[in-house]
Amino acid sequence: MKKTLFPLLLVTMLALVMLCSSCGSEPTEEEVVFDPEALTGTYSREYEGTSINVFNWGEYISDGTEGTLDVNAAFEELTGIKVNYTNYESNEAMYTKMKSGAVSYDIVIPSDYMIQRMISEGMLQKLDFSKIDNYENVLPEYRGLYFDPEDAYSVPYTVGMTGLIYNTTMVEETPTSWGIMWDERYADDILTFNNSRDAFSLAQLLLGQDVNSTNIADWDAAADKLKEQNAVLQARVMDEVFNKMEAGNAAIAAYYAGDYLIMVEENEDLAFVYPEEGTVFFVDSICIPSNAQNYEAALMYINFLLETQIATANAEAIAYASPLINVRENEDYYYYQNEVLYPTEMPELQYFTDLPVDVRTYYENLWEEILRESE
Amino acid sequence: MKATERILNILIFTFLYAPLLVMVVFSFNASKSTAVLSGFSFYWYKELFASSDTITALQNTLILAVASATIATVLGLIAAVGIFRMRSKPLRNTVMTITDIPMMNPDIVTGVSLMLLFVFIGRLLGLANSLSFITLLIAHITFNLPYAILNILPKLRQTDRNLSYAAMDLGCTPVKAFFKVTMPAIRPGVLAAWLMGFTLSLDDFVISYYTNGASFQTLPLKIFAMTKKTVKPDMYALSSLIFITILVLLILVNILQSKSQKDNNRTLKKE
Numbered sequence: 001m002k003k004t005l006f007p008l009l010l011v012t013m014l015a016l017v018m019l020c021s022s023c024g025s026e027p028t029e030e031e032v033v034f035d036p037e038a039l040t041g042t043y044s045r046e047y048e049g050t051s052i053n054v055f056n057w058g059e060y061i062s063d064g065t066e067g068t069l070d071v072n073a074a075f076e077e078l079t080g081i082k083v084n085y086t087n088y089e090s091n092e093a094m095y096t097k098m099k100s101g102a103v104s105y106d107i108v109i110p111s112d113y114m115i116q117r118m119i120s121e122g123m124l125q126k127l128d129f130s131k132i133d134n135y136e137n138v139l140p141e142y143r144g145l146y147f148d149p150e151d152a153y154s155v156p157y158t159v160g161m162t163g164l165i166y167n168t169t170m171v172e173e174t175p176t177s178w179g180i181m182w183d184e185r186y187a188d189d190i191l192t193f194n195n196s197r198d199a200f201s202l203a204q205l206l207l208g209q210d211v212n213s214t215n216i217a218d219w220d221a222a223a224d225k226l227k228e229q230n231a232v233l234q235a236r237v238m239d240e241v242f243n244k245m246e247a248g249n250a251a252i253a254a255y256y257a258g259d260y261l262i263m264v265e266e267n268e269d270l271a272f273v274y275p276e277e278g279t280v281f282f283v284d285s286i287c288i289p290s291n292a293q294n295y296e297a298a299l300m301y302i303n304f305l306l307e308t309q310i311a312t313a314n315a316e317a318i319a320y321a322s323p324l325i326n327v328r329e330n331e332d333y334y335y336y337q338n339e340v341l342y343p344t345e346m347p348e349l350q351y352f353t354d355l356p357v358d359v360r361t362y363y364e365n366l367w368e369e370i371l372r373e374s375e
Numbered sequence: 376m377k378a379t380e381r382i383l384n385i386l387i388f389t390f391l392y393a394p395l396l397v398m399v400v401f402s403f404n405a406s407k408s409t410a411v412l413s414g415f416s417f418y419w420y421k422e423l424f425a426s427s428d429t430i431t432a433l434q435n436t437l438i439l440a441v442a443s444a445t446i447a448t449v450l451g452l453i454a455a456v457g458i459f460r461m462r463s464k465p466l467r468n469t470v471m472t473i474t475d476i477p478m479m480n481p482d483i484v485t486g487v488s489l490m491l492l493f494v495f496i497g498r499l500l501g502l503a504n505s506l507s508f509i510t511l512l513i514a515h516i517t518f519n520l521p522y523a524i525l526n527i528l529p530k531l532r533q534t535d536r537n538l539s540y541a542a543m544d545l546g547c548t549p550v551k552a553f554f555k556v557t558m559p560a561i562r563p564g565v566l567a568a569w570l571m572g573f574t575l576s577l578d579d580f581v582i583s584y585y586t587n588g589a590s591f592q593t594l595p596l597k598i599f600a601m602t603k604k605t606v607k608p609d610m611y612a613l614s615s616l617i618f619i620t621i622l623v624l625l626i627l628v629n630i631l632q633s634k635s636q637k638d639n640n641r642t643l644k645k646e
Contacts (some may be wrong), residue, residue, distance in 0.1 A: 053589035058600030063426045065609065073427050084590035085428060087600030102494040102506040151615050242605040246490040259604070266408040294501055 032313065033066060034074040041134045041303040043185075048080030050214050050295045052106040055094060057284070058087040060109065067311040075304050081297045098123060104291040104297040113281045113354040115145035125290040126152045131299040134306035142323035145283060146351060154285035155302055158315070158321035160256045161278050161349070162198065163340070169269045170251035178206040178275045181252060182225075187232040189251035191244060192228035194236035196367040197352060198280070199226065202254055205277045205350075210352045216362060223366040230374040245270060257340050258320035272340050278348030283323070402611035419612040426609070429597070433613065436594040438575060439508075443515035444572030450516070451523025452567055456553075458524070459531040478521040479555060486585035487512050493586060504528030506588035514586040515579065519572035526571060531557070563632065570628070574621065 049166040054072070066196040072083040078250045088094040088289045091114040098104060098118075110118060118124050129135055135155060142156045164175055168188060171180075181190050181202060193199040201211045209218045234250050242259070246266040247339030286305060288298050304310055315322040316334045321341040326334055328342065335341050355363075423429060432587040445480040454474070461467040477485060490506070491531035493513075497505015534557055558565075587596060598610055 038399075051590065056590065057603060058597070059604045059607075063428045065422050065429075066605075067424045067425075069427075070427050085431075086589060086592040087597055089600045089602050100490065100494055102490065102497060102504070104503045105589050138378075239602055239605045243408070247411060262605075266406060266411065291503060338512075 010121070020046075032069045032309075034069055035309060036078055037307055039078075039307055041132075041307060043300060045080050047294065047297045049081035050297055051084055051180040051295055052294050052301055053084045053086070053104065053216050054107040054301070055086055055088060055097075056091055056107070058351060060087075060284075062310075062317035065084075067310065071092055071305075071310055071313060074221065074310070075301060079297070079300060081294075083301070090234045090278040096296055098289060100275070101291075101318055104293050105285060105289050107301055108289055109284050109312055111288050111352075112147045112255070112285070113352050114127065115154055115285055115287060116354045118287070118370070119148065123290055123367070124153045124338045125287060125289045125292065125295075128213065128299055129153065129285055132294070132303045132306070134303050137306050137308075137311075137324045137326045139323055139325050139328075142283065144355050146353065147283075148285070151295070154287050155306070156283050157305065158283045158318055158320040159281065159283050159323050160258055161281050161347070162201070163257045163260065163273065164261065164273050164275055165245060165253045165260045166271055166273070167245070167251050167267075167269050168271050169248070174271075175252070175273055176276050178202050178254075178277055178335070181254065182206075182229055182232060184232055186251050189255060190229075190233050191235055191237050191241055191250045191253035191255075192229070192233060193254060194238050194252070196364060198254075199236065200363060200367070201280045201350075203229070205275070208277070211280055211350045212355060214356065214359050216359075219363050219366060221360070223363075226370045229372055233250065233374065236371075236374075258318065261319045261338070261340060274343060274347035276347075281349040281351055282292055283351075338353055376590045382567050385584045390412060397620075399615045402608055402615045404608055407608065419608040420616075422607075423609040423612045423616075424559075429594075429609065429613065432592055434595040435591055439511060439515060439593060440576040443512055443519055444569050447519035447523045448569045451520055451527070452565060453522070455524050455527040455531055456557075458528060474521050474524050478516060478525075482518075482579075482581035485518060486582040489517065489524045489551070489582065490585040493570045504590075506586060508588065510586050510588065510593045511583060511591060511593075512584050515576045518582060519575055520577070522571050522575065523568040526568035527561060527564045530561040552564045559603055566628070570624075572593045586644055 062068045064073065072085050075081065076083055084333050087159050088097065089321070091111050094108060094110060095114060095118070098105065098108070111270060113126070124169050129151075132155065134311065138156060142159065145156075148154045164178070164180070166175055166180075173184070180186070181192065183190075192202065200219075200222050204211045204213070205216070205220040207218075207221055207225060209222065213219065235244075235251075237244065242256050242263055243252050243254055245263050248267065248269070257272065257336050260270065264270045264272075288295060288302075292298055306326075308330060311322060311324050312333050313325045315324075315327050319335070321339075322328060328336075400412070402419055403415050403417070404412055405418060458467055458470055458474075461470070489510075493510045538557045538560075539549075540564040541553045542556045543549060547555060578595060579593075582598065583593055583596055584599075587593065594613070598606060601607075601610070616621050
């Protein structure tokens, strides 16, 4: 009897693997189909059989779920290049992994301030824009941004803004200021960011400061403001904000605009506003690291990500704003002319830049203090 | 007395299984929300298989778990036999302690030190990717190995050494004697070693986080990277499937084991 056990186990495991791979190719009903005819860029099968290592944020691509386009599978089908797709959860985690020198990626998608740091440390290489013919789709306002002023290293992928999400059944008025996050009437119903930079930015915006201030006094003032907020806060959250707002467990939260669109599908009482003090803005851009092994294929992949059908699928899956004109003018785009992502009247915007180490240490210490006081 | 015992038991099992139950329930939720139950559906189970990305991660995880458990069990078996036959007791104790240390070592220390080693060797060899599937496999074998030895060695101690001598007397080669006489006696230990290695490898996050390369991602790593946005219920569906598979396997193993035990007892009685 026992003799049969071990092989039995192995067979079951292998059967599971097989089952999974066969199920993977099964099409769903309303699936969006990849249409190679509609491509505007030029692609060859010159690099067939090679592979590229793509390092991206988790859940930051259209992956074939919910009837969407499977971008990586489409690229593999088109070019014969295998996409090894892996994920990270923060800019810092990605930076550390690359800095170890143990791995080489062909594509990474860091945020603005991290790109600035990586360029200054020689971790990225210049892109050959003659091979990225779809670059013309990038809107002028997203070119030459502060972290890459000459447009040499990066191609914007998504852009996003922080805004105020509130539950209309719990908040009577229409909030216009970040100040409502300090309002005692909503004590214990307010959620803010659980990361220092974003949390500080709200106080800084309210105080009319520059979010990239290198003046210690500014940071002290913002920290005092945040300590004041401790009394009315329910919690500091990141992705828990989805559950809390969807279930109506909190009245007010600051989070990213695109994520509001996901929440509102579950709870239609939620509303969104950009406060009058302005807001902060981020850009995640596609880059090629200096130790990339398959540069030419990586360029082809970047070009592919800028295709209308591909970029639209990604913009719909991620729900953040797209910096591409071909997506914004695509009437089939689910968020076409969406007021949250593409407000007709843009709020005043500030970028996060990479701060000097001493300022970073200073505000991180203040942050620790604020957290201690909230306990 | 009995009542408190019963209450305690219920409490313990509630704490152990309530989270799993909640996960399974939400995997059948009709909507995306993880806060509101809005109906029963298999939607997320269907969704799960639509993403080639998730399937690749699942395949990677299973390939890695099967490979590392198998190699660690074979190596552990060889090591256990070697340790068992050592004549000098102090030497045996020393070797046992050395094999135990990696087990006591915090995962994060093992992970970071393995990564440093791999990077160092990779630099020496001039590799662009010093971390890859191979390094991940080596790391998993490394942490599985002590558990394999620990599972097999006690079974070896229970065997009668004279039996294999008798087999050799009757014309078996040492290798044949091992497979004909010793192996059947220690098979439950070997099986336990494999199963333990498999489950350890399946859910390892910390060591994999440091030793995985640019082209190979396991499921725990993929799920962790989802923390910026929200973890979608297709992951609950997947976790439920894995949990149920393991549960069924363990029940099967138990049934088969108790059956063979009964068979053994019966033959013993007859004799």
